[in-house]
Amino acid sequence: MYSIWGKDIPKENIGFLLLYIALGFFAIGAFVFLASFALRAWPLKYHVYFVAPLVFFGIFLFMENVILKKSLEFGESRFDNRASMLVRLRNTVVALNFVPVVNIVFWQYIEDHFWVMLLGVGCYVLVYWVTVRGALQARRASNH
Numbered sequence: 001m002y003s004i005w006g007k008d009i010p011k012e013n014i015g016f017l018l019l020y021i022a023l024g025f026f027a028i029g030a031f032v033f034l035a036s037f038a039l040r041a042w043p044l045k046y047h048v049y050f051v052a053p054l055v056f057f058g059i060f061l062f063m064e065n066v067i068l069k070k071s072l073e074f075g076e077s078r079f080d081n082r083a084s085m086l087v088r089l090r091n092t093v094v095a096l097n098f099v100p101v102v103n104i105v106f107w108q109y110i111e112d113h114f115w116v117m118l119l120g121v122g123c124y125v126l127v128y129w130v131t132v133r134g135a136l137q138a139r140r141a142s143n144h
Contacts, residue, residue, distance in 0.1 A: 004080050005072035005135075009087055010065045016091040017061060020054060023098035049104075053097040056121075060090065068132065077138030083131045090124065 064087070096102050110117045 003073055003076060004084050005064070005069055006074070008084065010069060012087060012091065013061050013065055016095065017057075019095060020057070020098060023095070024050065024054070050097065053094045057090070057094045060087075072132075072135055072139060075139045075142055077135045077142075079131050079135040079138060083128075083135060086124070086128050086131060090128075 097106075
């Protein structure tokens with residue numbers, strides 16, 4: 001039986017990874033190069049701001065394309081559509097991180113309101129965990 005975890009989510013993750021690499025090397029590289037002339041020095045914190053969401057995405061990429069793919073590849077559950085929506089939402093938010101203007105405005109706000117980011121990330125992880133757990137339980141129940 002067809003499952004989004006077998007083809008759709010891994011393909012989407014790899015596609016977004018390639019997009020992130022292209023944006024990271026070209027858009028951010030050009031922006032940093034041009035901004036370095038204006039600023040005379042590019043603060044290291046902005047490099048961290050671009051890399052942190054990529055690391056966050058990398059953790060989910062590994063988990064979805066390696067670990068969850070094996071467990072959820074066959075069968076369907078009512079949680080699959082919700083999981084697909086959450087994956088697209090996360091990938092889109094991480095893609096927005098690679099737009100330099102969005103990144104700088106967002107991180108300037110977050111420096112003063114760090115708890116907002118932690119709350120947002122925490123809520124996403126909680127909803128994602130409940131969705132994946134529900135999908136795993138539904139698969140186990142259908143196998144017995």
